[in-house]
Amino acid sequence: MKRIAASIVALSLLTACGSSPESTDLEENRAGAMESYTIGAQFKATAPITFDMLYSDHPNYAIKNDWLFWQELTKRTNITITPSVVPASDYNQKRSLVVSAGDAPFIIPKVYPPQETPFVASGAVLPVSDYLDLMPHFKDKIEKWKLGAQIDTLRQEDGKFYVLPGLHEEVWQDYSLAVRTDVLQELGLAAPRTWDELHTTLKAMKAKYPDSYPFSDRFAIPDPGGNLLNMIALAYGTTGGWGYHNETWDGQNFVLTGAMPQYKAMLTFLHTLVAEGLLDPESFTQTDDQAKAKLAAGKTLVISTNAQNLVNDYRPLLKDGATIAKIPFLAGPAGEVKGYTRLESGIMISAKARESKNFVALMQFVDWLFYSDAGQEFAKWGVEGVTYSKDATGTRILNPDVDFVGLNPSGTKHLQKDFGFSGGNFAYGGTTELLNSTFSTEEQAFQQGMSTKTSIPVPPPAPLTDEEREQATLWETPLKDYVTQQSLRFILGQRDLAEWDAYVAELNAKNGPAYIELVNKARTRFADKNK
Amino acid sequence: MVSRRIFHVVNGVILTAVVVVTLYPFLNIVARSFSTEEEILAGRVNIVPRGFDLTTYRLVMSDDLFWTNYRNTVVYTVTATIISIVLTTCYAYVLSKKHLRGRGLLIGIAVFTMFFSGGLIPNYVLVSGLGLRNTIWAVVLPNAINVFNLLVMKAFFESLPAELEEQAAVDGLGTYGTLLRIVLPLSKAVVATMVLFYAVAYWNSWFTAFLYLDRAELFPVTVYLRNLIAGATDATSTGSADTDVAQVAANIKAVTMVLTVVPILTVYPFVQRYFVSGVMLGAVKG
The missing domain is CATH 1.10.287 (Helix Hairpins)
Known part of the structure; x- marks a missing residue:
């Protein structure tokens, strides 16, 4: 009896040994993988392989099977992707379902940390941190861009992380406020640089147009004041809106956000704006369309924006010589600061991929497509000579018949809709140069302004059991x-x-x-x- | 007499209010679909189109995927409705026979599912395990019998006079003969109601298709529409560093809604005929 018990223990120990240091023994999983895959190498599987992938289908560029993206990807890497198409509207729900049902595709993109946390305990997703040796480009960028502390914020209680995030060279702030520049000119004012200056500007606007609220904001649903509170909280040294956390890192400790004196100061300021009739009280409840309608009717003069909103939403609405532009990210009591995060949404790998004979090839492929300079350029710009070309200085220019974000309004084909490049599932992160490459000159100037600001410190990881x-x-x-x-x-x-x-x-x-x-x-x- | 007149007035007012409340949003969408986007965003469109414009219709109708999905919806709706009607009728007819042994159990099995379900994930695993995913069967087979409809139909069959069926039996008709030649022709009203209930439900449904279909060319048009309207809302809620947020023009949404709603609306007048005849059928017998 004793002997049987002992052998059971021994057996379970053996199996435990067999399964725990997974990262070391990959001999069974190297089919199709490259022998020497290093930084700068073009990944190409030694035999054709097919990987399945969850795919978030964006209504603006619905998936097409004949996209150049798919063909060229297979040509370059010998990998064919079978997408499981999920409407973007309900992507998260389907993702939870397939992961929980143990039926998830190998590659699961568009995961916004901490969305991966609920899947960790079930063991359905791969602790990718164990396999970084297979991903030279990922490791290289973490090191080169000093992203170690940021990556640490992704770590779970076991010290591992389960999502491969998009990596940015610099902090990328897209959202700010848009202001009617013709009105600024009429009033003889410069664009505000701080929240207090904005207060003065709004007062001047109110004096000129006493019947309306100069500032009426959008992005109220589902988080009231999503962008407004996010921006101003940063300037006051706390968190709010989209960026709200119950805890805020004050440099030494986490403190309760809602009880911070900085939070009170921020609320006091915003209350002043409302009390003086400068900020529309509906800003926190109205739909985006309502806010846009007020702007279009000239009832309001200031609204939240990102680079796309400005070009696609606002400018086409304004008439009679009205002009609008994004103003610099406003500073506040906390100084000239910007956010810290240089991580974007990322990819989970299904845990069962580890059992696949093509596992190593999978990790190399993911590393090349999402983290190598060549892969990122390909996902964003497409194929040189077909969708874009480079001039003597190396600047990428869209081919004349290809349009994207209004860079080539006369183009008959669209980089996303007709070719499948610059799509949300594949293109993210990258060098500042690559990021800026699709920006208009005015947006590049805005980003230039952002680069002079200091990032707030990265909060230390505090993973819960x-x-x-x-x-x-x-x-x-x-x-x-x-x-x-x-x-x-x-x-x-x-x-x-x-x-x-x-x-x-x-x-x-x-x-x-x-x-x-x-x-x-x-x-x-x-x-x-x-x- | 006076009280009757007051009743009519109050009734009229309330019903008119209901008509306005239900009709206005619909007319508004129709008006939007024929207007330019600027007019819509400026909030100038109510029930009359402003800046009359058909380019959006041309744009939406030139999208191949829209028509593929549209065809899927028609195919799914027709197939699913036929399956549902056949199964529901058979089940309900059986349950309406009081002399059936184990009838209580059969009713219990059906009613049980009204209160308890397997849950999302087990259902998904089941459908997946049966190999139904990415086939039309995943859409048309689960939920083929709606228990509420089943009970309505059972009650209707029970209300048919038993003498009729006895007579049929005397004349030599078997069970199926009775069902097909006597019961069903007398049940046009309830069958028409069920067809309408099922067809509308299947036409509007998107969730089953969303769960079990992984290819855009298999989606019904409702999934297409939902993606267009709801958009990638989650991106805005979670992160500020993401511009990949759907910005679908208001008029495109309106056009797609109109195109999706019109066919199912046109079904009503045809089915209405049977409602009326159903009412008269009852009156004569009463």
């Missing part, structure tokens, strides 16, 4: 909802800012401090473990 996460989930959503709800009441004047202390007490009653303690505990634990 499964149990802690369960507890945290119970606290997080009510906290966030309450902060959002009360923030709007403070801004709109439905609640007096004199009641701030009472509000902080309410946050405490909603387990705010307990949550922060949990996060700080996780942070120190992770730091101790990974010294």
